[in-house]
Amino acid sequence: MKASKVVLFDTYIPEKDFLYYSIPDEFISLVDIGKAVIVPLKKSKKLGYIWDIVEIEDPKFEVYPILSVLENIPPISKSLITLVNWISNYYSNSLYKTANYIFPSGVELEIDRYLKAKDVAVDMSKKQEKVFLALVESEIEEKKLKKELKISENIIKSLLKKGAIEERFEIKLKEKKPRKHVYLSEKKGDSWGSFLIERKILDLMQKPLLLFVEAREERWKIYHEIMKHIYQKGKSVLFVFPTIKSLIQFGDFLSQYVPFSIYFYHSFLTEAQAYSVFKTTNTEQSVVLSTSKGLFLPFKDLGLIIVDQEENEFYNMREKEPRYDTVVVALKRAQLEGIPIVLGSSSPSIASFYRAINYKDLELYRKPLLNRPQITVVDLRREKTHDILDFYSLRKTEENLKNKKKVFILLNRLGYSPYVQCQDCGYIFMCPHCKSSLVYHLEERIMKCHYCGFEMLPPERCPVCEGYSFIQSGIGTEKLYRYIVNTYRWAKVLRVDSEIELQDETLIHEADIIVGTRLIEPWLDDNGIGLLIIYNLDNFLHIPDFASPEKTFNMMKRIVGMYKGKEIIIRTYNPSHYVVKALKINSFGDFLNRELSNRKSLNYPPFSKIHQILLEDIDEREILEEGGRIVEEIRSNFVTLDVLGPAPYFPYFIRDKYRYQIIIKDKEGLIDGAFLRGICEKSKAPFSNLRFIINIDMEEILT
DNA sequence: CGGTTGCTTACG
DNA sequence: GTAAGCAACCGT
Numbered sequence: 001m002k003a004s005k006v007v008l009f010d011t012y013i014p015e016k017d018f019l020y021y022s023i024p025d026e027f028i029s030l031v032d033i034g035k036a037v038i039v040p041l042k043k044s045k046k047l048g049y050i051w052d053i054v055e056i057e058d059p060k061f062e063v064y065p066i067l068s069v070l071e072n073i074p075p076i077s078k079s080l081i082t083l084v085n086w087i088s089n090y091y092s093n094s095l096y097k098t099a100n101y102i103f104p105s106g107v108e109l110e111i112d113r114y115l116k117a118k119d120v121a122v123d124m125s126k127k128q129e130k131v132f133l134a135l136v137e138s139e140i141e142e143k144k145l146k147k148e149l150k151i152s153e154n155i156i157k158s159l160l161k162k163g164a165i166e167e168r169f170e171i172k173l174k175e176k177k178p179r180k181h182v183y184l185s186e187k188k189g190d191s192w193g194s195f196l197i198e199r200k201i202l203d204l205m206q207k208p209l210l211l212f213v214e215a216r217e218e219r220w221k222i223y224h225e226i227m228k229h230i231y232q233k234g235k236s237v238l239f240v241f242p243t244i245k246s247l248i249q250f251g252d253f254l255s256q257y258v259p260f261s262i263y264f265y266h267s268f269l270t271e272a273q274a275y276s277v278f279k280t281t282n283t284e285q286s287v288v289l290s291t292s293k294g295l296f297l298p299f300k301d302l303g304l305i306i307v308d309q310e311e312n313e314f315y316n317m318r319e320k321e322p323r324y325d326t327v328v329v330a331l332k333r334a335q336l337e338g339i340p341i342v343l344g345s346s347s348p349s350i351a352s353f354y355r356a357i358n359y360k361d362l363e364l365y366r367k368p369l370l371n372r373p374q375i376t377v378v379d380l381r382r383e384k385t386h387d388i389l390d391f392y393s394l395r396k397t398e399e400n401l402k403n404k405k406k407v408f409i410l411l412n413r414l415g416y417s418p419y420v421q422c423q424d425c426g427y428i429f430m431c432p433h434c435k436s437s438l439v440y441h442l443e444e445r446i447m448k449c450h451y452c453g454f455e456m457l458p459p460e461r462c463p464v465c466e467g468y469s470f471i472q473s474g475i476g477t478e479k480l481y482r483y484i485v486n487t488y489r490w491a492k493v494l495r496v497d498s499e500i501e502l503q504d505e506t507l508i509h510e511a512d513i514i515v516g517t518r519l520i521e522p523w524l525d526d527n528g529i530g531l532l533i534i535y536n537l538d539n540f541l542h543i544p545d546f547a548s549p550e551k552t553f554n555m556m557k558r559i560v561g562m563y564k565g566k567e568i569i570i571r572t573y574n575p576s577h578y579v580v581k582a583l584k585i586n587s588f589g590d591f592l593n594r595e596l597s598n599r600k601s602l603n604y605p606p607f608s609k610i611h612q613i614l615l616e617d618i619d620e621r622e623i624l625e626e627g628g629r630i631v632e633e634i635r636s637n638f639v640t641l642d643v644l645g646p647a648p649y650f651p652y653f654i655r656d657k658y659r660y661q662i663i664i665k666d667k668e669g670l671i672d673g674a675f676l677r678g679i680c681e682k683s684k685a686p687f688s689n690l691r692f693i694i695n696i697d698m699e700e701i702l703t
Numbered sequence: 704c705g706g707t708t709g710c711t712t713a714c715g
Numbered sequence: 716g717t718a719a720g721c722a723a724c725c726g727t
Contacts, residue, residue, distance in 0.1 A: 003715085005715095008716090010716070011714090011716050011717080012716060013713080013714060013715090013716080014713090016714085016715085019714075019715040020715045021715065022715095039715090040715095041714060041716090041717085041718090042714060042717070042718045042719070043717095043718060043719085044717070044718070059715075061714090061715050062715065063715060064715065125704085125705055125706085126705095127705080128705085151706095152706080152707070152708095153718095154707070155705095158705085158706090
């Protein structure tokens, strides 16, 4: 028989990604892959999408018919279904979770159940009789009845069984309507803007195009011209950005130069607003500015995808299922739709640049920056005083303040001091749940764990040696902020980090000095900026990740590409590090060559694929045992693979669970997620609490 | 015995 | 997720 595979909205059935439903004759012309339907599940009704239509031979279960086909909810195209299937297979994500990730929220079923007494006489208990009599006059809605007569489902059930009453269902489709149209840009230009770009860029778009243009605004102007070219052919355009802030900034730019409103799509929209965009893209030609989730919108006639800051690490979605790499998925979607795609960057990822140069499956367009800020490297080894800021930075800060120019200081450490240490025995206070150091917060006078939120008062005595004097070592934004406030008492100083709520963005424009973590990145395009101080570049460079030099370099180039000040000071203990040197003379080539030779010697991407298996368990011995078995199993299947671990994964003890990782370097591309999942499931002991997370094709990895 | 509560099972 | 099925209990 012919049956449809239906993926249900928001109803997780263990081990099953979809259920089978038959197609009633009256729907044969309506039913199609990708259409939204209502189906029965037990006594309830559920929303779902038809994922596939297949032939099944004498099923071992009852197959119920689809109840209705919904024309109001946008259908999901076959290419989108293929994309989801691919993400699910390639990255080893559950199909149910991946499909539900792209399903619209903001539309749901509302089921009302009405009960009515029948005209019959049967034996009834007192309670049953009371309910029966209430239902004689007219039908009553289930919840109302239960509340008024204070009865439970059991009474209704026994009455139904006896045939004394009957039930009736009313199913309504509830599509949420947004109150505020924040997803639509208010301003719009009177007509199209016009910028001069090289004609050849449009020709290069025959293939996926890597747009290596260092100046951010120049890149934006090129985007505008490319978009105009495609839009005027009647097609929709999707822009993808790594963060909401960067998307809004581009939106402010773009809306001046297009004669219509553009759509925003990101996680800060309400369900109703997101649904409204979801629906619009399916019915109208539109331009959408989105975070990575926009790649799954059901565009009616998509003509172009532009991914900005393609190197940005926020594109790597590995926190929860579905795990995927945004850039890879964007390329896949473009390929499935048969449309052009542009990856833009001020400093492309090693992966993309390598592909463009060696495999030529990406075209490359390159335009270097003309007006660069001066980059000064301060060698911290030569600083004699152990002061918080060096002499040069202090002098330059004063100079800029005098000239009414803003100074930004970037420091990626929260709190007052990252470690509290006993002066007598050297003990460092650790979080009892995560085995990571507790950060001291002076204002609140507490020690805090930044992984699990554990807090404690600073103790009077050291738990190891009973000593009573402690040093607050290291420096966080809070300490730096206090130092700056005390040093420049006349200046307006502002602290920006995830622990302080930024009340109003105008505060940033009014401030003279801004101290903050990477959250300040979006504001480094401020017109009044004169100086940026990278407090300690080593904090970025020394993160134990093979990709940290690349990430650091790219972050700095991204900043340089939008920066409007004269000078950037980089403070470091490693002035001779190749990243620092390459930044100083602005040489992408120097950085790339050095980085590629490092990666080659250690067998890291792009010379191999890196897969990671994360293991989590309350029992450390169990992890090591089963982890060891997994490693053995992989090795015995593929002798040529480089398998490392299980090794502790930082933080290796979090929320009372131990964490280990296995890393697999796969040079020839031999294995996939399904293989690893199979091995893990096979190696897992029947009653163990081991949880494993498989991450395929990583561009970064903490070691 | 009717009714409730709490738990496990399975859904197509 | 959540309705169904079942066992154990409670009160009349």
